[in-house]
Amino acid sequence: MAGAAPGGGASRSEVYRGSGPRLLLPAWIFIGVFLLLPVILMAVYSFLTKEFRGGVIWEFTFAAYDQFFLNRGLFGDEPPTIEWTYLGIFWRSIWQAGLATFFCLLIGFPTAWYVATRPVSTRSVWLFLITIPYWVNLLIRTVSMKFLLRDTGPLNEFLMWTGVIAEPLSLINTNFAVQVGLFYSYLPFMVLPIYAAVERYDFALSEAAADLYCDSWTTLRLVILPAVKPGIVAGCILVFVPSLGAFLAPDLLGGAKTFMIGSLIEEQFKGAAGNWPFGAAAAMILLTVVMGVLLIHARAQMREDG
Amino acid sequence: MxxxxxxxxxxxxxxxxxxxxxxxxxxxxxxxxxxxxxxxxxxxxxxxxxxxxxxxxxxxxxxxxxxxxxxxxxxxxxxxxxxxxxxxxxxxxxxxxxxxxxxxxxxxxxxxxxxxxxxxxxxxQWGSTSFSVNTEAYDGPLDSLSLIFEPPEELKGKINVLDTSGETLTLASLYAGIPQCTSDREQLKALNALVQGAKPAWASFGSDVAKDVLVSGDAAAGMIWSGFSAKARAEGAPIEYVFPKEGMIVWxxxxxxxxxxxxxxxxxxxxxxxxxxxxxxxxxxxxxxxxxxxxxxxxxxxxxxNSPESNPPADAKGVFVQACPEEVQVLYDAIWTNLKK
CATH class of the missing domain: 3.40.190.10 (Periplasmic binding protein-like II)
Incomplete structure (x- = not known):
């Protein structure tokens, strides 16, 4: 907000004094219209009664949440037990997204480190090269990955040509293919924030650590990682969150054999029965989980920073 | 300016x-x-x-x-x-x-x-929904939905099914001899068991890719619409469209x-x-x-x-998909979700 800047032109702060709320208005409108309103709408819909084949009836009910958490059997007349179907789908999506985040970090950190330690003149070239594939639409990139991985694709053809394998490897329609797709889609979201953090890192600290007989592993663990942690955390969030809702990779590379959170929600709006409140409820639960994780992290961060 | x-x-x-x-x-x-x-x-x-x-x-x-x-x-x-x-x-x-x-x-x-x-x-336009088989991958008789729902060894893991519950569950019902929109518990359980049992043999679920997977060879058999199958053949897929003895979907x-x-x-x-x-x-x-x-x-x-897809044999059987009432449709949806969970 427009507090008086210490030592800096009193007249300027004079001009802006009290106008803070007004200057924030565009941001508030933006957040209100594009974030709060849709979320509130979604929350309201999740408590409405479903109309057959899509749509809602304006009667309040917990039916959508009941369906998500309680299993009453195929015919709905058994005593309720915990419903694992949707929790399982959520867990699978979280696991996939977590794995993709892990691999992105594994490759992204050294990559970012390498780029950030190049001379200033060549850094921008490296960054440029990393972003080039992302000029192409995500769908096109995912489909090309499908071409690469299929039984008659270049990868299998090459391996068979070299004689490493006799039969094509079944790569397409597997979790491996989904992982490759997610990794490829979101890697730069990991590289760029870490790069920004490493670039600001003061390498004198590494030298100091070496002077104090720190081996390189201990230096990495005790000096470098804490210093670039904000970049790593930002990268992990930027990869994890979109991976969680990803549906292109699971559909095109995984063969759509199992629902992911994204496709489960889509099915509620496009499927045969159309259950909008349930789709809204699933989206609300996902939102709550993600918000919860981020809040816990923010809390921990604040405690750490004192 | x-x-x-x-x-x-x-x-x-x-x-x-x-x-x-x-x-x-x-x-x-x-x-x-x-x-x-x-x-x-x-x-x-x-x-x-x-x-x-x-x-x-x-x-x-x-x-x-x-x-x-x-x-x-x-x-x-x-x-x-x-x-x-x-x-x-x-x-x-x-x-x-x-x-x-x-x-x-x-x-x-x-x-x-x-x-x-x-x-x-x-x-x-009108046509049918059934499936096509790559005749280079499988040379047995092409006359039954069993090729999709209880497939032979050659086709296992090489099958694409349509990613819509209506078409896939209707073809499954035809194979199992179960009427459409049934609310009979035993029949629905049998339908559920049939698709659950078949799923491990299926490589993928996809409707808009139904033609491409046959042309590229990703799938050796796939549920498909008649004209889409003809187009796949025209694009070089060595496939034959099957008119199953259990019946197919006409639309x-x-x-x-x-x-x-x-x-x-x-x-x-x-x-x-x-x-x-x-x-x-x-x-x-x-x-x-x-x-x-x-x-x-x-x-x-x-x-x-003259395409074989558009000229079914005289004894080919077809049924229209029925729109089920709500209390029955939710059961089919549950089976579908259960299949993809």
């Missing part, structure tokens, strides 16, 4: 106004009408044509329900979806005298169950006049245009299904007219 901008903006407005008398907005299946035919209509009637596409009847319904009714003039729902949309009050009606070519509709397609007397729709897609169509006149002109034998034949030549219009034969390309 400002003047220049104003002038060109004005010129642009005038140019657009001069380009077309009106508009037509179509909501259609993907890859189902040749662009040349749309261009021909646009030119003949001086109309700007825009088209969006969907990939399942349910997606069409969902979009219209989500507030798009009143934006499109015509849509192309399948048979059972016509009934559902009519029940939901989403269709407008017309009279035969508003459409000079109405008499071109083949007699068998006028008094259909889903739109008796054709008050809101005209036939677009008809229809051009429907939507309620609150912003350009009702143009919509009727377009429907009338599609009833011209030459234009109906252009769609058939492209999509490789069968038109429900008289007089198309002379305009058809021989390979389309």
């Amino acid at each position: 400002k003047t220049l901008l104003t002038t060109s903006a004005l010129a642009l407005t005038l140019a657009t106004a001069a380009a077309a008398e009106g508009e037509l907005k179509i909501y259609h299946w993907f890859e189902y009408i040749p662009q040349e035919l749309l261009d021909k209509f646009a030119e003949e009637y001086d109309v700007t044509v825009t088209m969006d596409t969907f990939d399942s009847n349910e997606a069409l319904l969902a979009t219209l329900k989500a507030g798009k009714l009143g934006e499109y003039d015509v849509a192309v729902p399948g048979d059972y979806m016509v009934k559902i949309m009519a029940d939901e009050g989403m269709l407008d009606t017309f009279t035969p005298d508003e459409m000079p070519n109405f008499d071109n509709i083949e007699d068998q397609w006028v008094d259909v169950e889903f739109d008796p007397g054709r008050k809101s729709t005209i036939p677009y 008809m897609d229809n051009v429907a006049l939507l309620k609150d169509a912003p350009n009702r006149d143009n919509a009727l002109k377009f429907m009338n245009f599609l009833l011209e034998p030459e234009n109906a034949a252009a769609v058939t030549n492209y999509a490789q299904y069968t038109a429900g219009v008289e007089g198309v034969a002379e305009f058809l390309e021989p390979e389309v007219a």
